[in-house]
């Protein structure tokens with residue numbers, strides 16, 4: 001028998017974590033105000049079905065003690081053995097879901113066979129069909145006094161509001177690492193499994209709050225070790241690299257101020273099938289964990305490895321806060337960006353640049369932005385033509401500085417664009433700039449960027465900034481230019497750094 005089944009909690013006190021849920025349920029039993037319908041919501045392996053069964057025992061137990069089922073009476077035993085007639089478990093994910101709900105509708109009127117309550121546990125409730133939900137709804141509208149429904153789901157948002165509004169919702173959170181570690185240590189002692197703390201922590205960490213996953217890993221690994229002591233190397237071989245290790249690796253690259261590596265790491269990560277948004281979210285959570293450790297408040301979570309704590313000393317508290325805030329902003333603005341990955345990359349380049357600055361200059365925009373511009377240019381490898389034009393423009397520009405010291409001309413134009421809308425600034429990288437007197441031609445070779453720049457809001461914006469820099473006399477002409485092979489290679493180079501693609 002698997003460890004997960006063997007050590008399935010039989011009493012509320014055996015459940016790892018979820019104290020808030022248990023308190024609510026025991027409170028209901030104590031005050032004799034048991035609800036007729038509950039929704040247990042939370043990720044897999046957090047104890048939803050286990051607690052539902054314990055609750056079914058508690059409401060039917062013949063000698064309840066301190067709101068805890070006795071575990072000894074005939075009903076407790078029958079439930080533990082899965083043969084209690086008044087506990088009906090329905091797997092909504094199976095094809096029989098709809099039939100079972102129909103069946104339920106007919107039989108629910110009958111009084112319980114033995115117990116006080118008939119308890120229906122509907123697992124994966126979000127998988128019910130519309131028909132099944134409708135049938136269920138009828139029952140929930142007028143539930144008989146002897147019925148209790150427990151809808152367990154990992155996807156609460158898929159439960160129709162009509163059902164939702166008739167249930168009491170209880171949220172299961174991921175099991176905290178420390179609690180899981182304590183719980184698993186008890187199991188290991190009983191089983192006589194020989195495993196060290198470091199290995200155990202790795203198993204807990206990789207399970208991400210799911211007891212089921214942790215015990216299933218432990219099962220596989222102990223079967224593999226076949227009675228021998230489980231070595232950390234074996235864990236590493238079987239479980240591979242954890243997410244935390246990946247995040248540590250990434251933060252180390254940032255700490256090393258290596259822009260190229262930073263960008264290529266993100267590319268590799270995404271190419272490996274990792275979702276950008278999840279990556280950012282995980283990174284934010286992980287930074288929070290490091291921040292907590294830094295202020296000495298890490299009682300609930302722990303790191304897989306002491307190396308992570310060393311990592312924390314690579315960044316100042318302010319730097320970590322800054323990084324978390326920056327990532328949060330990328331997350332917020334992501335849906336408005338036409339290249340979300342680029343947004344992340346730009347922000348991280350800024351961050352790395354900021355790390356490079358001497359302390360007194362940190363976060364000061366003036367010196368800061370200058371560095372960003374040159375760094376972005378290096379990464380993007382702008383074409384020679386743009387460089388030349390920029391040099392020309394530079395020379396002219398020296399005489400064109402306004403009294404406020406703001407630069408005008410091509411450089412001023414780019415500078416303003418970069419400060420106001422960096423994505424548009426990036427889109428102009430690799431383009432040709434030709435001053436024809438009355439008009440300035442912008443030859444865009446990249447079809448994707450050209451289309452973006454042709455959209456009215458973007459175009460208006462660029463023209464507005466252009467006017468500020470060149471005055472009313474000159475007209476901006478954005479041209480979709482013919483592709484030149486050499487130029488395309490340059491753009492391709494630039495894009496490959498950012499993982500972009502040329503649009504034909």
Ligand SMILES: [Zn+2]
Pocket residue numbers: 061062063064069070071072073074075076077
């Ligand atoms: Zn009992």
